[in-house]
Amino acid sequence: MISKYCYLTPVQTLFLKGFAILCIMSHNFFHWVPPVTYENEMHFYPMYFSRFLQDFTWPDAINCLFSFWGFYGVYLFIFLSGYGLTKSFANHHTERNIRFIGRHIAKIYLLFLCSAALYLFIVPKVNYRAVLHVLSLTTNLSPETLFLVCGPWWFFSLIIQLYLLFLFLYKFIQKDISNIVLICFSYLLIALYWMKYCGTGIGLYSNAIGHIPEFSLGIFVAIYEKRLTFLENKTFNAIVFLLSLIVLIIAQLSQYVFIFSFTASVALFLCGYRLIGQTTSHFLIFTGKLSPYLFGFNGFLYRGYFVKSARLGDSAVWDILYWLIWLGINYVFAYTAYKLCCFIHNLRRSS
Numbered sequence: 001m002i003s004k005y006c007y008l009t010p011v012q013t014l015f016l017k018g019f020a021i022l023c024i025m026s027h028n029f030f031h032w033v034p035p036v037t038y039e040n041e042m043h044f045y046p047m048y049f050s051r052f053l054q055d056f057t058w059p060d061a062i063n064c065l066f067s068f069w070g071f072y073g074v075y076l077f078i079f080l081s082g083y084g085l086t087k088s089f090a091n092h093h094t095e096r097n098i099r100f101i102g103r104h105i106a107k108i109y110l111l112f113l114c115s116a117a118l119y120l121f122i123v124p125k126v127n128y129r130a131v132l133h134v135l136s137l138t139t140n141l142s143p144e145t146l147f148l149v150c151g152p153w154w155f156f157s158l159i160i161q162l163y164l165l166f167l168f169l170y171k172f173i174q175k176d177i178s179n180i181v182l183i184c185f186s187y188l189l190i191a192l193y194w195m196k197y198c199g200t201g202i203g204l205y206s207n208a209i210g211h212i213p214e215f216s217l218g219i220f221v222a223i224y225e226k227r228l229t230f231l232e233n234k235t236f237n238a239i240v241f242l243l244s245l246i247v248l249i250i251a252q253l254s255q256y257v258f259i260f261s262f263t264a265s266v267a268l269f270l271c272g273y274r275l276i277g278q279t280t281s282h283f284l285i286f287t288g289k290l291s292p293y294l295f296g297f298n299g300f301l302y303r304g305y306f307v308k309s310a311r312l313g314d315s316a317v318w319d320i321l322y323w324l325i326w327l328g329i330n331y332v333f334a335y336t337a338y339k340l341c342c343f344i345h346n347l348r349r350s351s
Helices: 010-031 047-057 061-091 097-122 127-134 151-175 179-198 208-227 235-250 260-277 282-297 304-311 314-348
Strands: none
Touching: 010 061, 010 151, 010 260, 010 282, 010 314, 047 061, 061 151, 061 208, 061 260, 061 314, 097 127, 097 151, 097 260, 151 179, 151 208, 151 282, 151 314, 179 208, 208 260, 208 304, 235 260, 282 314, 304 314
């Protein structure tokens, strides 16, 4: 039974989603703008961190910060997905399990289809076979096709994989509070095996198996939050924040610590949010409402034009200006899509 106490309220969840999507979008932009700082995301290369430290100087500091660290917003999204799905599941306990999951997967895939339709409308030269390949949700199975058509779209396949695992993970974690340890230990064994025998060519971290800890942590907190009152303690949050920061930094130097970096980033964001007083920003809450559309659109919505303009320039100030204009365009499209969906939803309810 899910408790009435909320570790994260709906407003706080929107705030964190807004923060996460801004990090992701900024990463997707600056990742291609000089100085190009590569990140340890799908694979681990210690020289990337050395390059980040070399490039992290003014006026390119903002560029490097988002380029190297911004993608960690993805894993905050994964946690929030596990947390939110569990809360929703508790509120729809009379609905059949398969129907519940099917309905949520359908919502994600519909967003994917709408994003693909907008892509086909905006992008002049389109490889339709590649688009169909991406829509099949199989591009994550090979590193050669992972970022096919639109880089950020790999996440759609990942999150649907996790949703398919939700019922099993939910029941397993609900059965015994200690089962979360078994899940994390199983992930550790798989990650170590993958590291030693499968090389860097296999997409462990582009598929569900590589991010079960973050998703399971969200499920775990949602189920047992009434018993996890220490999560509100300032001292606890400060200690976990510092430990997570240390793990995240060492993870850029050691492949054995790297496998903990994704979960550490989630802990860092959540504890950091608690430490700053769980502040609310109307802008980030608004951004959180638009986050599904921003995520679906930002990979192709005139990004190439503004990235190219930034690459041709020689000033970090112009890079930031192009970035802000590009963000503004994405907000306009996302807000339009959001209002259209609200209109259709209200129309269906009134009919």
